[in-house]
Every structure is written in C-alpha cells, then in structure tokens.
C-alpha cells in the first residue's frame with residue numbers, strides 16, 4: 001500500500017519533521033489564473049456551481065505550489081441558498097441574502113431533504129477532483145458552522161459584530177434555535193454527501209465563533225460542532241474532521257476533546273507557543289500565520305513562519321494561515337512561506 005498522505009498522517013496524530021501545508025482561500029483572487037477562470041464563469045456563484053471550472057480553480061494552487069491539500073471550491077453560503085434563501089454577491093462588498101427574523105421568514109425555508117437538488121453540482125466537483133488530484137494531495141470538503149451561517153441568514157449580509165444574530169438569539173430564542181437546528185441538520189447531510197463523493201477530510205468553518213462567550217459559546221459553537229462531528233463519524237467512521245472556531249481564544253483549550261474533532265484550526269491571534277502547550281496537547285492543530293505576511297513579505301514572513309513550525313514541531317501540525325489569503329497578496333510571498341516551511 002502506498003504511504004499515507006502527509007495531511008492524513010498529521011490528522012492521525014503523527015509528528016512530522018516537515019508539516020503538511022495548505023492555505024485557506026488558496027484558490028482566490030490573488031492568483032491571475034483564478035481571476036481568468038472566474039471571468040470565464042461570469043460571476044462567483046456561477047463558478048461555484050460549474051463543476052469543470054470549480055475543479056479547475058481548485059487545482060490551480062496545487063499546480064502552482066504543490067500544496068499537500070486541495071480544498072473544494074465552493075462557499076459556506078450555498079447551504080442557506082439550498083434551503084431556499086435568496087443569495088447574491090455584490091462586487092466589492094460581499095454576500096447578500098434574504099433575511100430571517102420572523103417565523104414567517106423561517107417558514108419559507110425548504111426541508112433539508114431538498115438541499116441536494118441545488119447542491120448536486122458541488123458533489124460533482126468533489127468527484128471530478130478526487131480523480132484529478134495528484135496521489136499525494138488530500139481533498140478537503142467543508143461547510144460553515146451553524147452559528148456562522150446563521151449570522152448571515154439572520155442579517156442578510158456580513159456584519160462587524162453579528163449584532164442581528166445576537167439580538168434574535170435573545171429576543172426570539174425559540175426561532176433562533178430552530179434555525180440553528182435546521183442548518184445543523186442540513187450541514188450533516190451536505191458534508192456526508194461530500195464524503196461519499198470523495199472528500200477525505202471535512203472542515204467546519206465557524207468564522208464568528210469568537211463573538212460568542214460563556215454558555216452561549218458552548219450551546220451555539222461547541223455543541224453544533226459536536227453534533228455534526230458525531231453524526232459524520234457514525235456514518236463514515238474514519239473521516240477526520242477539522243474544527244475552526246475562529247477567535248475562540250482560551251476557548252480553543254479543550255475544544256477538540258469536547259467536540260470530537262481530530263484537529264483544531266487556530267487563527268493568528270493566539271501565540272503558537274501558548275497553543276502548543278494548551279491546545280496541541282490534545283492532538284493535531286492547524287495554523288496559524290497571519291495572512292498579512294502574504295501582502296508584506298520580507299524577513300518577518302520567514303521569521304514568523306519558522307517560529308510557528310518550531311513551536312508546533314513536537315506534535316501533529318498542519319501549517320496554514322490564521323485566516324484566508326487576501327486578494328492583494330503577492331503570489332511570490334506564498335512561495336517564500338512554503339520554502340520556509342519545507343526547507344527551514
């Protein structure tokens with residue numbers, strides 16, 4: 001049997017001299033070849049729903065850099081759309097959705113069993129990728145975590161403080177919890193189909209987990225992640241799961257044990273030495289170089305990259321950024337980061 005892929009070995013708990021590496025938003029606007037394919041598709045959503053072109057943009061950073069993993073090209077907001085929310089992207093601003101603030105809005109959403117009709121092209125992309133990827137490259141599927149997806153569905157857009165979602169949580173908690181439960185159930189079905197189509201790992205993005213505190217973090221960030229992980233592992237016992245409760249701070253501690261995820265992804269607000277002592281003690285971690293280095297480059301990029309590799313060097317680690325790479329990044333800085341990880 002061929003030696004197991006580097007990323008899967010890290011997720012299984014193996015410490016490696018050189019960690020596997022990939023990058024959030026690695027298929028994105030900083031790459032000229034991505035911009036060309038996106039122009040060919042017309043707009044971002046058309047690109048997501050076009051299996052051939054979505055496969056092409058997923059492969060572009062693999063060809064250019066030889067990352068150890070490819071992440072399915074799609075978006076966390078396709079699940080709300082598949083549940084019946086209107087979704088569109090305003091260029092230069094971001095996503096817009098029909099809002100959910102009343103029982104009547106919620107009643108317009110469709111049943112979870114209907115989501116595949118919309119999401120079938122995504123499963124097709126996964127199938128195409130699993131035969132197109134090099135043998136050593138791991139295919140990662142993903143979805144948004146229920147809380148993060150709910151913040152967009154409630155407000156109808158991205159918000160700096162997730163205010164509308166916090167308000168609904170307080171003023172109509174039953175409706176808020178019903179929405180969260182619907183998203184949780186849809187996410188389990190969506191990820192399960194990605195796994196059946198060939199995803200070898202799945203990642204749950206909770207980009208706004210950091211705005212929940214205390215009991216609310218446990219109920220609305222930790223518990224949905226635990227439920228999704230449990231359901232997926234019941235159906236697909238060997239599937240590794242990466243959890244990303246972004247900006248969780250000290251709540252990263254114990255998150256893997258409490259949810260059952262195989263790896264916790266860290267944003268760059270936590271020190272790698274602290275995270276090695278308090279989070280990596282429980283298993284694999286991913287992260288956590290600041291994305292700004294991909295814009296600014298220089299010796300600081302190399303120094304911070306080496307610092308992270310060293311800090312996590314005594315345990316299982318997947319090198320990544322702390323958040324997605326931004327459109328103003330210089331593709332040469334990505335290569336400098338990879339060289340610093342692989343060549344020291």
Ligand code: CP3
Pocket residue numbers: 023024025026027028029038044071072073074075076077093094095142144158205207324
């Ligand atoms: O990481 C990858 O390369 C995989 C694909 C992926 C995208 N979005 C493609 C994308 C993934 C995993 C996501 C996750 C996602 N989407 C999150 C969670 C992670 C995070 O970044 O916090 C969130 C909150 C979204 C919702 C979303 N999608 C927003 C807020 C935006 C607009 C902001 C922006 O960067 O323009 C998007 C658009 C989006 N999703 C782009 C890409 C490549 C840019 C679209 C374009 O080409 O114009």
